[in-house]
Amino acid sequence: MTEDTKPSTETDTPTENATATDAPAAPNDLFDEKLSFHDLGIRGDVLKGIETAGFTKPTTIQAKLIPVVLDGHDVIGQARTGTGKTAAFGLPIFQKADPDVPGQALILTPTRELAAQVAAELDxxxxxxxxxxxxxxxxxxxxxxxxxLQGGAxxxxxxPGRVMDLHGRGELKFDNIRFAVLDEVDRMLDIGFRDDIRKILGQIKRDHQTMFVSATISEEIERLGRKFMAADAQRITTVSGSLTVSLVDQKYFAVEPWDKRTLLLHVLRREEPEAVVVFCRTKATVHKITQYLRDKGVNAREIHGDLHQRKRVRVMESLREGNVDVLIASDLAARGLDVDHITHVINYDLPEDPEIYIHRIGRTARAGRKGVAWSFVTPEEGQRLTDVEKHSGALIEKLDYPDFKPGPVPRDVVTERERNAKFAEPVDMAARQAARASTPDTEGLSESELAAMFPGGKVPKNKPRRTLGSRLRTRRS
Structure with missing residues (x-):
């Protein structure tokens, strides 16, 4: 099984300078204002890269996780999206790696896009x-x-798929691995990837440090993860939960399924967001919605698992360069879409798993910025919305556009509703009992009276056969 056929999830890259002119003040729990990267023990050449990247203060997860890794401990790190977990595990590796020894760190990610983003950030x-x-x-x-690899990276x-392939060919050796990292460990240890992770980590024979990070880590994932770690592995959680709700303005639209497409177009034209990501549940929906919007003159592109890798790369580059206004995406991009100027996320299809919702809306509100998340909720999805509210700890308010006019109910829906209503009609038991009481008793009636009741004079002697309406004979008939 290759990486494209498995659950695909992604994570965030290091956060930006808190004092950037285009970002509002970050919340108090995002940056550690008391510490500098120098205070964390980072050496000069690594500090220079940090400063060039625009960092001034470490985020809370960086301030807590970096010293633990530098001390040599295995670690499980949990922090919400947009808080710089990539730098949290990457900086200690730069600090401790030996420049004369190739292949010292192995970082595994669930998707190609995330791997490319992590590699670019580390570069x-x-x-x-x-x-x-x-x-x-x-x-x-x-x-x-x-x-x-031959150049001594x-x-x-x-x-996992390509790593296993190159390792099997003898091109990628694990002899020198000192650091093993699972990014988005909650998805890396789910059913789809678990066997591959066991095989890969099992091939690392020398002593090494293990680091698992994600925005969400359940008790089950932690239990599985600790099987690959030292007994004294430390758990670091900077925020209980995976989202600072105050940074994301969450609203929902109540909409019938057949009106979602026109509502999406109405929202985009009415609000004119700078850059928006629209998440759909299936790849087929992604393609259909993209074509619909493009036919309506919207600068929209699509990204999903069936898209060729080169096209996926071009789409991401266009989005980062500001050449795409609307990106229609499957959950392939839910965890690795690290683009600074995304202002809005729209859940065209509300996901079944509240964790997916959290990671979707985390594509906005990056590095302390404000963001907007809207969800389209059909009448059948009320419980899903409730589950999302419970998980995020936020009451999601309803948003209405009085100028949006719903379309007519499709004919097949009308037919189905009429059929359901017919079968759902309440039974009048009193009327049924009265009808039974009014049925004449045939006992004691004369032949002339029976003939009047049964035209043709043929009076049934037994109960009808129990064939349930079928003409086929059964044992019961």
Whole structure:
């Protein structure tokens, strides 16, 4: 099974400077204002990369996780999206890695896009060090990746499928691995990836540090994760839950399924958001909605698992460059879409799992910015909305557009409703009892009276056969 056929999820990259002019003040729990990266023990050439990237203060997860890793402990780190977990595990690796030894760190991600983003971020952070990174993913030239490995890359970032492939070919060796990282560990240890992770981590024979990070880590995932870690592995949770609700303005629209498409177009034209990601449940819906919007003159692009890797890369580049106004996405992009200027997230289809909702809306409100999340909720999805509210700890208010005119109910829906209403009509038991009471008793009636009741004079002697309306004979008949 390749990475494209498995549950695909992604995570965030290091957060930006808290004092950036285009970002509002960050919440108090995002940055640790009392510490600097120098205070955390980061050396000069790594600090230079941090400063060039625009960081001034570590986030809370960075301030707590980095010292633990530098001390040599295995660690499970949980922090909400947009808080810089990539830098939290990446900076200690730069600090501790030996520039003379290749293949010291293995970072596994659930999707190609996330692997590329993590590798790019590490390249930026480590640009003034002698530590080099290579990205190993399917759908791209294996020859290029082999050259990266042969060139002595110190950090390997990849998806399980391609990592296993190159390891099986003898191109990727685990002999020097000192650091093993699972990014978005909650998805990496789910049913789809679990066997591959066991195989990969089981091939690392030398002593090494293990780091698992994610925005959400359940008790089950922690229990599974600790099987791969030292007994004294530390759990670091910076925020209980995975979302600062105050940063995301959450609303929902009540809509019938057949009106969702026109409502989406109405919302986009009415609000004119700077950059919006629309999440759909299936790849087929992603394609249909993209075509619909483009036919209506909207600058929309699509991204999903069936899209060729090169096209996926081009779409992401266009989005980052501001050349795409609306991105229609499956949950492939729910955890790795790290684009600063995304202002709105629209849940065209409300997900069944509240965790997916959390990660979707985390694509906005990055690094302390404000964001907007709207959800389309059909009459049958009321319980899903309630589950999301319970999970996020927020009351999601209803939003109405008086100028939006719902379309006519489709004919097939009308027919189905009429059929259901017919079968759902309440039975008048009193009328039924009265009808039974009025049925004449045939006992004691004369032949002439029976003939009047049964035209033709043929009076039934037995009860009708129990064939349930079928003409086929059965044992019961």
């Amino acid at each position: 930026e952070l480590g640009q003034f060090t002698n530590i080099r990174t290579v990205c190993i993913v399917g759908g791209e030239s294996m020859r290029h990746q082999q050259k990266g 110190h950090i390997i970032v990849g998806t």
